Amino acid sequence: MTPYPEPSFATRCAVAFKQLLVEQTFTPVQLIDMLITENCNCRCDYCFIEGKRARTMSEEIVRATVDFLLLKSRHQKKPEILFLGGEPLLAFDMMQLTVDYGQRQAERYYKKLVFSMTTNGTLFDDEKLSFCRRHGIKFLLSIDGDEETHNTHRKFADGRGTYKAVADRIPLMKQYQL
Numbered sequence: 001m002t003p004y005p006e007p008s009f010a011t012r013c014a015v016a017f018k019q020l021l022v023e024q025t026f027t028p029v030q031l032i033d034m035l036i037t038e039n040c041n042c043r044c045d046y047c048f049i050e051g052k053r054a055r056t057m058s059e060e061i062v063r064a065t066v067d068f069l070l071l072k073s074r075h076q077k078k079p080e081i082l083f084l085g086g087e088p089l090l091a092f093d094m095m096q097l098t099v100d101y102g103q104r105q106a107e108r109y110y111k112k113l114v115f116s117m118t119t120n121g122t123l124f125d126d127e128k129l130s131f132c133r134r135h136g137i138k139f140l141l142s143i144d145g146d147e148e149t150h151n152t153h154r155k156f157a158d159g160r161g162t163y164k165a166v167a168d169r170i171p172l173m174k175q176y177q178l
């Protein structure tokens with residue numbers, strides 16, 4: 001097969017310029033939902049994550065996601081990452097990497113990354129809450145009403161309701177509240 005010839009410098013410049021023009025017409029990316037793991041310790045009856053495979057984002061994808069957001073947010077100074085799962089706290093090491101890498105990279109762009117998380121709240125402990133506090137990570141917690149209603153829909157993998165696990169952690173969450 002005959003190899004394609006290398007594009008000339010002029011062609012490469014034209015392509016780069018066109019790409020730049022196209023990019024300027026797109027709305028900047030302000031927020032990325034980062035589905036950091038498909039895994040979850042719960043089995044809620046309305047969950048949209050099929051299978052709950054123990055799959056977690058790789059370091060490479062984490063870094064690429066951060067770089068993509070910082071670049072594509074263009075003039076936005078505070079782009080956001082929302083950690084989702086599965087249960088994001090099951091991928092706590094990857095969350096830490098995202099925040100650490102993200103904050104360092106953001107400085108190079110003169111930006112500040114803002115982080116938040118949707119969590120089932122059953123895995124919080126001092127280490128995780130203190131990490132959230134240190135980095136200003138806000139979180140959205142799911143409680144589906146009173147204990148009976150909540151436990152009807154939100155269960156651990158072994159079938160137990162999760163209400164008590166969440167409710168018992170609320171004082172600790174308050175302790176670390178910003």
Ligand code: SF4
Nearest residue numbers: 040042044047086120
């Ligand atoms: S906590 Fe979230 S991800 Fe886990 S089973 Fe419930 S709805 Fe699905």
